[in-house]
Amino acid sequence: MDVRGTSGAATGSSYLAFAEREARGNSAVYQELAERVAGDAGLLGLLAELPPAKRQPNLLFGAVRHLGGPVAEGWPAFRDWVAAHWEQVSATMRERLTQTNEAGRCATLLPLLASLPQPLALIEVGASAGLCLYPDRYRYRYVSGGGSGGVVAEFGAEGSPVTLECTVDGPVPMMESLRDRLPRVVWRAGIDLNPLDVRAEEDVRWLESLVWPEQTHRLERLRGAVRIARAEPPLLVRGDLNATVRDLVAQVPAGATPVVFHSAVLAYASPEARAGFATTVRGLPGHWISNEALSVLPTVAERLPDQAPARSGLFALALDERPVAYTGPHGQSLDWFAGA
Ligand SMILES: C[S@@+](CC[C@H](N)C(=O)[O-])C[C@H]1O[C@@H](n2cnc3c(N)ncnc32)[C@H](O)[C@@H]1O
Known part of the structure; x- marks a missing residue:
């Protein structure tokens, strides 16, 4: 929609x-x-x-x-x-705005983040409260989507209060070695029209109100992720993505790979604003990870496999506009393309 x-x-x-x-x-x-x-x-x-x-x-x-x-x-x-x-x-x-912040999406971003030259400087566009800026602070449990439902890999930050579970299909790169390749994040910053503050009770209550009633596991995950972010609140800039992304990338410390990323954001922007954003990000140093509904970015949509899966609501995960996987909208599944 x-x-x-x-x-x-x-x-x-x-x-x-x-x-x-x-x-x-x-x-x-x-x-x-x-x-x-x-x-x-x-x-x-x-x-x-x-x-x-x-x-x-x-x-x-x-x-x-x-x-x-x-x-x-x-x-x-x-x-x-x-x-x-x-x-x-x-x-x-x-x-208020619908600003659902879903740390679970980090499970689908992780293989791409781990594949880039480390250390990373993360710049999240449409960050909400910034809970996706902590991929190095969560634990991950990847389970097989191929019927067995067995655990494929389980690893992550020691003692983390948050474990992100994700069903995987297809040849996810480096799945066996991901445990040894958690991204090393040396800088994290976000942009939002209305940044939410993990230290403000009203903002956290709003985030909780956006979790659907039966999804108690997501509520627990949100609360755990808020605890993590409160210990080291992210730098969040108020503004429109097109007005602010260039300045933020310019602040990335030397020696770190800038990674501009976003999930469930560009559907809120007009097609013209999306096109303008794409032109800007193509001209920036580093890499661009997008995780959006299938038709939101035309250059990604046109490169998707011909047969889109029947399940509705999936996102397309792409690195520098090359699609690599379908993902569950809350990070619950990762369906990697053969040859991606
Ligand atoms: C559905 S939330 C997703 C939050 C986060 N990316 C995640 O995956 O959990 C979308 C966020 O994008 C922000 N947003 C929408 N349009 C924006 C724009 N033009 N510039 C900056 N932020 C925007 C909203 O305020 C909201 O916080």
Whole structure:
């Protein structure tokens, strides 16, 4: 789904699409709520008061949870509560952005990061709270996707409170030696339109509200990653990716390989802004890792294997615009291409 917004008339369809394509199989609670919102003239009327880009299901459900409203108690409780608290709900939706920060995505980035000349300087574009800037502080458990479900490799930072589990298929490079090749990160920085601060309770509560209700493992992971980031908060710059990325890369310390990366970000930018970003990053030193929905970057999309898998919602992982794998949107799977 293009996340930049929907016209008023299309809000119902976008909730139905969300129920079908994103919530089904992942959250029965959100699937039901989204289906019901799509058919409720009263709630659609309230949502129509908001700018199109602010009518998204994730924003509505996150706002209700942030304010302590009921989401898992069934449709009537949800509808009545939202109608009664619309002023607060709409204010939160206007103020906040969907900024889900998923440390789990580091499991899909790791093989690429490990393959680059070390040490690394990480520059994350659309960093949210910056939790993907700590690939060297997590533990990893890669399990076989080929049916056996057996553990392929398990390693990572000693004593880390976070273990990222990821199902792997295909010839992931250096899988046997990844344990000895954790990236060495000497500098980490991020850019965001609205950086979230891991030290601020309200920001952390917002991040927690964005985790879907049944996904308690993601909530635990988020809390562990926040603890890691709090011990050494990242440098986060407020700004638009196109306005700030060049300056940030210019600050990378000598001797480190600059790696500009992003996941689940460019869908929020217009096609023109994406094209401008691509032109800028091509001219920068170092490497560029993108992990975005399949059609978001045209130069990556056109090089994908002909047969895209049937599973919806996958991302394309690419190094310098060369696609190498399909990835689960929360980092839960890594499907490496033969010959990549
Ligand atoms: C869905 S979150 C993903 C966060 C993080 N990359 C991750 O994978 O967990 C998208 C983030 O991109 C930021 N963002 C969207 N458009 C942006 C832009 N034009 N410039 C900078 N940040 C942007 C949003 O504020 C949000 O924090």
